[in-house]
Amino acid sequence: MSALPRIRVKPLTWTPHLAPVEIDDATPAQLAAMQVTPSAKKISPYVRTLAHDPESYVARTTLFNAIMYVEGGLPRQDRELGALSASLLNGCRYCANVHARQHAKLSGASEVIAAIWTGQMEKLDDRDAAIIDLAESLTCTPPVAETAQIARLKAAGMNEVEIIDLIHAIAIFGWANRLMHTLGHS
Amino acid sequence: MNKMSPSRPARDADAMDRAAGLNPRGAIFAARAGRPEFVDGAEACRVAVLSPQDDLGLSLPLRQAIARRAALSSGNPRLIAGYPAPDDAALSALAEGDTPTTPREAALARHTDLIAHEPGRSTAQDLEQLQEAGLSVAQVIAVSELLAYVCFEVRVAHGLALLEDAS
Numbered sequence: 001m002s003a004l005p006r007i008r009v010k011p012l013t014w015t016p017h018l019a020p021v022e023i024d025d026a027t028p029a030q031l032a033a034m035q036v037t038p039s040a041k042k043i044s045p046y047v048r049t050l051a052h053d054p055e056s057y058v059a060r061t062t063l064f065n066a067i068m069y070v071e072g073g074l075p076r077q078d079r080e081l082g083a084l085s086a087s088l089l090n091g092c093r094y095c096a097n098v099h100a101r102q103h104a105k106l107s108g109a110s111e112v113i114a115a116i117w118t119g120q121m122e123k124l125d126d127r128d129a130a131i132i133d134l135a136e137s138l139t140c141t142p143p144v145a146e147t148a149q150i151a152r153l154k155a156a157g158m159n160e161v162e163i164i165d166l167i168h169a170i171a172i173f174g175w176a177n178r179l180m181h182t183l184g185h186s
Numbered sequence: 187m188n189k190m191s192p193s194r195p196a197r198d199a200d201a202m203d204r205a206a207g208l209n210p211r212g213a214i215f216a217a218r219a220g221r222p223e224f225v226d227g228a229e230a231c232r233v234a235v236l237s238p239q240d241d242l243g244l245s246l247p248l249r250q251a252i253a254r255r256a257a258l259s260s261g262n263p264r265l266i267a268g269y270p271a272p273d274d275a276a277l278s279a280l281a282e283g284d285t286p287t288t289p290r291e292a293a294l295a296r297h298t299d300l301i302a303h304e305p306g307r308s309t310a311q312d313l314e315q316l317q318e319a320g321l322s323v324a325q326v327i328a329v330s331e332l333l334a335y336v337c338f339e340v341r342v343a344h345g346l347a348l349l350e351d352a353s
Contacts, residue, residue, distance in 0.1 A: 017310040017313050018313060018323050018326060018327070019323060029240070049327065050327060050331075052323055052324040052327040052328075053238075053242060053324055053327045053328040053331055055234045055238040055239065055240065056231070056234045056235050056238065056327075056328065056331035056332075056335075057331075058234070059227070059230045059231045059233070059234035059235075060231055060234070060331065060335075062227055062230065063223075063224070063227030063228060063230070063231055066221075066223035066224060066227050067223075067224065067227075070221070070223055073221075090305050090306055091305065091306020091307070092305075092306070134345075138341050138344060138345055139341070141259050141302060141303045141304075141337075142259060142260050142261040142262075142340070142344075143260070143340065143341055143344040143345075145344060145345065145348055146348065147348050147351050147352045149348070150348050150349060150352045151352065154352075160213070160214070160217055160349060160353070161217060161220055161221075163345075163349060164217060164218065164220075164221060164224075164345075164346070164349070165221070167341070167342060167345030167346065167349075168221075168224055168342060170341060170345070171338045171339075171341035171342045171345065172338060174334070174337045174338050174340070174341045175334040175335060175337060175338040176334075177305060178301055178305045178330065178333065178334035178337055179330055179331070179334055181305055181306065181308065182301060182305060182308040182312070182313070182330060183313070183327070183330060185310070
């Protein structure tokens, strides 16, 4: 078995296919959705692209933040691993890049990312392998996840509340990837 | 270990509970209430993509037809039933997975199938086709959010149903 290489994932830049909302032309609802204030006028192209539909932008962002950052339950690095696995399968390079870096930062180690990047899945521990297994089987269309995947997570020490958190982290990237990848390029 | 089932559900069943087939007196229905941000957040998203205050020129029946077509990708009859079949003949082909004869509905049908099944293959050209079929930029965004919401719902419902089966 070869040793895992040291991996440092470099950030990517995202560019929309469609013209984003310009702050000077934005409606009051769009400005409120983007949380534009006199001291915060610099809004990313991604946010300005989605702000064309301010109602869905606000609702989705609220849900996304709850799923990825709510306290308690599943450790954040595990949510990031679910997000990363979904993004890889959905072909969203930008999201995979962001969430690989988040996972490395939160876990304080890059071995998991190195194992995934180099296809050495046998080097993952049971818990990480079980997370990736659920993420992949839930992300494909139609989803093919079975109770065996749930049993595998429970055997790795995950309780029902944590599994509910993981299901949501995987599923919200079934949403986010379908915006980030389809509405722009990196 | 599961807690004792409550004698009466603590909340009303919502679209996600129904799509997942959760028993309102069961442990997973009760466990969902432990994450009110997810329950309320998913329902607020459903409203925002299906029946927003400003529909941006995309009617509720059209949005339901698009959602139903995307939902067909789940193979989950309970989830599909959450999007009623349209009365309108032009929307029916879109909703039921057939090939619509009107240009706008045909473009929407093609895009829905692509995003539901192979989002990784989507390119800038696919958005151009929607615009050529008459959709504005705001409408393309609204359709994208609607399709992606249904794909989210499909996966949460599938996962919750597994937990229900395993509990």
